[in-house]
Amino acid sequence: MITRSSALLQRTDPPGADVAPLTLESSWQTQLSRAVRDPRELCRRLGLDEAWLLGAERGHALFEVRVPEAFLARMRYADPQDPLLRQVLPLAAEGESVPGYVADPLAEAEHTPGPGLIHKYAGRVLLIASPACAVNCRYCFRRHFPYDDNSPSRAQWERSLDTLREDPSLHEAILSGGDPLAASDRQLAWLTERLEAIPHLKRLRIHTRLPVVIPDRVDDALLGWFAATRLQKVVVLHINHAREIDQSVVDACARLKAAGATLLNQSVLLRGVNDSVEALAELSERLFEADVLPYYLHVLDPVTGAAHFDVADEEARELVAGLREVLPGFLLPRLVREIPGEASKTPL
Numbered sequence: 001m002i003t004r005s006s007a008l009l010q011r012t013d014p015p016g017a018d019v020a021p022l023t024l025e026s027s028w029q030t031q032l033s034r035a036v037r038d039p040r041e042l043c044r045r046l047g048l049d050e051a052w053l054l055g056a057e058r059g060h061a062l063f064e065v066r067v068p069e070a071f072l073a074r075m076r077y078a079d080p081q082d083p084l085l086r087q088v089l090p091l092a093a094e095g096e097s098v099p100g101y102v103a104d105p106l107a108e109a110e111h112t113p114g115p116g117l118i119h120k121y122a123g124r125v126l127l128i129a130s131p132a133c134a135v136n137c138r139y140c141f142r143r144h145f146p147y148d149d150n151s152p153s154r155a156q157w158e159r160s161l162d163t164l165r166e167d168p169s170l171h172e173a174i175l176s177g178g179d180p181l182a183a184s185d186r187q188l189a190w191l192t193e194r195l196e197a198i199p200h201l202k203r204l205r206i207h208t209r210l211p212v213v214i215p216d217r218v219d220d221a222l223l224g225w226f227a228a229t230r231l232q233k234v235v236v237l238h239i240n241h242a243r244e245i246d247q248s249v250v251d252a253c254a255r256l257k258a259a260g261a262t263l264l265n266q267s268v269l270l271r272g273v274n275d276s277v278e279a280l281a282e283l284s285e286r287l288f289e290a291d292v293l294p295y296y297l298h299v300l301d302p303v304t305g306a307a308h309f310d311v312a313d314e315e316a317r318e319l320v321a322g323l324r325e326v327l328p329g330f331l332l333p334r335l336v337r338e339i340p341g342e343a344s345k346t347p348l
């Protein structure tokens, strides 16, 4: 039986603020639907002044704000440099045109063999299982992705799945999005049943941020279809800072682990969020405490609107060299870049 987090969401409200305390007793679907989507509300809840609001409204017009309460509750009040807030706070700088930054930095449009499918690397294929996310990360390389063209009906999925059925070289299906866990469990169970019926598929990999931003997503309904599949299960979480991992996230990780998942994490190296040896080392340590292995540290994909997060390659290498001095090898993430057309991620 899943015990829902009952954390009171008061930490982001100022002392004495006229805001009723909220609890996280509601379902993940309710938490998702009640995510903060108004830049004015985000700034008010976190005690940011008018200067931040102007930028937030401009950035929001380009890529809407979305922050679930459970994630908001981990941010510090009246701290515009909070590393969790930095990931979700729209800025006016997102409207600047920067050479080299484009809408589709990974050229994914060239690798879509069917609706909902992206096939870039040998042996595995990626399925856009949901067009929605629980949180809108300002640096997201899919912030301009044409989700409307990649939201297949079940009939279209059947045709796209034929691509997997007919290619015995494929051994792994990767559920991505958006966030694949934003889809209903009924839909995910339907998709997983079809995938496990393909004899040459061995693994199901899920790339998700939902267990981090709404840990109650890992509920009995999810664990039911997830634990039942014959496929080996890998969950790749997306966590960029140690403070994202509170006890509710640790508990969600434990539930996934108990259901048979191998847990990995990928981070993005982000200016103002985790661009120090201390922050990255603390992240690796905290991940391991939650039974999650650091896997990749990605340099920023050059997507329009995210240039202010960039960390230069040389600095990235120096940070990882510094990390190597303070962490055991198994806690050192691989520093990589994704280059369109390459057969794998490229180590830096």
Ligand code: SF4
Residues within 6 Å of the ligand: 132, 133, 134, 135, 136, 137, 140, 141, 142, 143, 177, 178, 179, 209, 238
């Ligand atoms: S796809 Fe991942 S990185 Fe992009 S907005 Fe959604 S959760 Fe954030």
